Amino acid sequence: MSGTIDELLMIPGPTDISGEVLKEMSSKTVAHYGEDWTEYYNETRSLIKNILHTDNDLFLFVGSGHAAIDASLGSLLEEGDEVLVLSNGIFGNKLARISRLHKAEVTVLEKEWGKAFNPGRVDNFLKESQKDFKAMLMVDVETSTGIRNPVRELAEVAQKHDLISFVDGVCSIGVEEFYMDEWNIDFCVTASQKGLGAPPGLAIVCLNDRIWQAIDDRNSEIRGWYLNLKIMKEFEEKQKGWQPYGITMAVHNVMALKKALELIEKEGLKNRIKRHRESAEFFRKSIRELGLEVLAEEKHACSAVTAVKNPEGFDSSFIIDRLQENNIRIGNGLGEFAGDYIRVGHMNQGAARVSLYPVISVLEEILEKRKKSKNGIV
Amino acid sequence: MSGTIDELLMIPGPTDISGEVLKEMSSKTVAHYGEDWTEYYNETRSLIKNILHTDNDLFLFVGSGHAAIDASLGSLLEEGDEVLVLSNGIFGNKLARISRLHKAEVTVLEKEWGKAFNPGRVDNFLKESQKDFKAMLMVDVETSTGIRNPVRELAEVAQKHDLISFVDGVCSIGVEEFYMDEWNIDFCVTASQKGLGAPPGLAIVCLNDRIWQAIDDRNSEIRGWYLNLKIMKEFEEKQKGWQPYGITMAVHNVMALKKALELIEKEGLKNRIKRHRESAEFFRKSIRELGLEVLAEEKHACSAVTAVKNPEGFDSSFIIDRLQENNIRIGNGLGEFAGDYIRVGHMNQGAARVSLYPVISVLEEILEKRKKSKNGIV
Structure with a gap:
């Protein structure tokens, strides 16, 4: 806006x-x-x-x-x-x-x-x-x-x-x-x-x-x-x-x-569902490669949204703010998970690497900064 | 569409x-x-x-x-x-x-x-x-x-x-x-x-x-x-x-x-209300000048919509169709007035002569055609 x-x-x-x-x-x-x-x-x-x-x-x-x-x-x-x-x-x-x-x-x-x-x-x-x-x-x-x-x-x-x-x-x-x-x-x-x-x-x-x-x-x-x-x-x-x-x-x-x-209809429903599934799988895989935890058990994880456990020592608002500084809007955890989890939607335009890469990259930066700071480099 | x-x-x-x-x-x-x-x-x-x-x-x-x-x-x-x-x-x-x-x-x-x-x-x-x-x-x-x-x-x-x-x-x-x-x-x-x-x-x-x-x-x-x-x-x-x-x-x-x-707010609420009142008054006056009857008693007629009694011998669908042929969309009467009345909304862009003239002109044409046809001219 x-x-x-x-x-x-x-x-x-x-x-x-x-x-x-x-x-x-x-x-x-x-x-x-x-x-x-x-x-x-x-x-x-x-x-x-x-x-x-x-x-x-x-x-x-x-x-x-x-x-x-x-x-x-x-x-x-x-x-x-x-x-x-x-x-x-x-x-x-x-x-x-x-x-x-x-x-x-x-x-x-x-x-x-x-x-x-x-x-x-x-x-x-x-x-x-x-x-x-x-x-x-x-x-x-x-x-x-x-x-x-x-x-x-x-x-x-x-x-x-x-x-x-x-x-x-x-x-x-x-x-x-x-x-x-x-x-x-x-x-x-x-x-x-x-x-x-x-x-x-x-x-x-x-x-x-x-x-x-x-x-x-x-x-x-x-x-x-x-x-x-x-x-x-x-x-x-x-x-x-x-x-x-x-x-x-x-x-x-x-x-x-x-x-x-x-x-x-033009994309084809099957193709669309496949695109969403693959995008969601890619996102979860990337999240885990960062050392982060996905809330959903893998075999029941959905294609629409992923809840990610915040890295230790960070609350949701910190992560949400860092993403927002980079013009990316994600959601907080809901209910008992507010504060401890973030939620990323990946539907429609979001179900594509062009939209997922920025989210992953900012999360990576946050984690690297922490690592460097722990090692006393920053 | x-x-x-x-x-x-x-x-x-x-x-x-x-x-x-x-x-x-x-x-x-x-x-x-x-x-x-x-x-x-x-x-x-x-x-x-x-x-x-x-x-x-x-x-x-x-x-x-x-x-x-x-x-x-x-x-x-x-x-x-x-x-x-x-x-x-x-x-x-x-x-x-x-x-x-x-x-x-x-x-x-x-x-x-x-x-x-x-x-x-x-x-x-x-x-x-x-x-x-x-x-x-x-x-x-x-x-x-x-x-x-x-x-x-x-x-x-x-x-x-x-x-x-x-x-x-x-x-x-x-x-x-x-x-x-x-x-x-x-x-x-x-x-x-x-x-x-x-x-x-x-x-x-x-x-x-x-x-x-x-x-x-x-x-x-x-x-x-x-x-x-x-x-x-x-x-x-x-x-x-x-x-x-x-x-x-x-x-x-x-x-x-x-x-x-x-x-x-930019137009000014008072101006807007005045524009609507004057447009509605103009429309009702024009309708009456055509020899047609407005359903609402004048002192309680509103500024948003006018129900007009169809000229004798015409049902609503005839009038609505003639207007539609001229790319103008109006409404039918409702309830007990369906068929015998038409309803014209004149809100927003409609509350202006540029929108009201076309409606009035088509109604006038319908009436003139009838007159001519009754006189044996058409």
Whole structure:
């Protein structure tokens, strides 16, 4: 926002995105309804469905990822519903908190931060549990630690126990493989500004018929209007072909998202996922070569973000400040890891050596300076 | 979105906005937190408060105007609360529907569409009513009809009867005078894309201490997380100076809004309001000179949008299509007026003769063609 040198934005979202996408943001305003617009809007939704590998219903909300989570959980859950939340980070805890605010009875299965859930153990927990859970809620990529939970296998466990599976895919969709239908994931959410490579502003909710059935089976009405999936469906059906929602859509954000999705299609989803995986692997390898520790266990490390333990004697703000002096912006650890870890996002433009080298180089400089200073050279 | 000639967007929001504002939308992405950003964000909020003439707390939600209404009513109302809704159009009815979805007991005082509420009659109604209302909800400018309710006097009536006053200012703030504190309005909402002259995507909620007290006095917890004002306040206090909210803010939309607000300040709020009033008056006068009828009674006609009765024998789609052939986009009537009325927005770039002349000229052509055709000339 100021200064002569543009900042390299390597936080875990929003991230630097393509100039082509940004250009769409300054398009002339168009009406948020009409046949042409609806076709354009539906094409946008189809492109997202391609990434999710699904034929399910998909809605865009003007909102952040939290809006998508709140719309989903508020539409699904009612007073007294038992839900199981798998939590190994801030965003797992968030699922629990939001469920409670919708009056559900929440059981949290906790796992050490930085470690992924073991589907066999979750299966065992469910076998022994006396509770009649309605749904199992989990985070795909936990932005606070940089691990990816095995959502495919966890959704299988949920299915085996006849639970609805809900996946928070805010930080994973677009950079990790995700086969919603094949993996029997009933409900998933994401947002525009992470793996999809668009500016923040749009939240995405995708759900199958099992969820519609569960919503129809509710004993009480869904609270509120804006984040109410039943009302979304009502407009979708009533105003199909003209304005498949009841609000003023953030048209510029949709145009930018569509461009971002077209760029994903152009790159090829598989190529994009590979680029992100390889960039993340390269980053973790480089970090370890510097003698630093990555929080995530390697086999569950994700492609979107890496949490790095600060070198002894340095707190996060010191490292963040040194990077910022070099026009690089990274994130602090979250929750219990604030101060002791830094987090580097490597999505979109960030998933490339041209963006990763500067981060690694500054970290190297910090460590070398310390070494020299310890040796009494500086 | 296609074609060689840019469409003149004269729907009742979003509207054509300044190129300077659009340019901000394609700014490089920045972090949604940090000291610099928070200062910038708070400046944005201050500029809105200047327009509302208030010192109250003000929150931005990533969302449409409906998000602001839902956040407000869901935070204020709980099961069993009695509320009085003044309704003389679609958006008045919407306040009733949303209140009911938050389990309030709703009494709707109806008024003929196109007419404004009479504060004396509302006062009488309240004197005679046996109900213990908690709040009175009203729409400032009713987008469906183009009237402005006398919110100042209505808020006085609410105050006299010790009711909380809530004003839906989505279509008025930025183009109509609004003195929240002086007029004792407790709660008001607006959005980025109407009178404030920015792209859609941000919803605005402003509330005074009386509302915080009412929220504290609730017997039940507010449902949900995203549209929960108590949680907004929690983050505001906990993360003051760094990230006064718990979500990923739509940073581009905030930058565009800030620019739009700076342009309002540069033009001068009084000048802007005068420009809108004079443009609206000019438009209504021109419409009447064509022999057409304006829905709103003149003394309560607003400055944002005009609903015009279609000339006999023409339905809205005919007129809308003729305008569209000339690259001008206007809106259909809403609700019971769909088909029989057209609606023309004249906010922002639209509040100028350069934008109004084309609309008037095409309408004139339609009428002349009919005249000629009736005279057997064509």
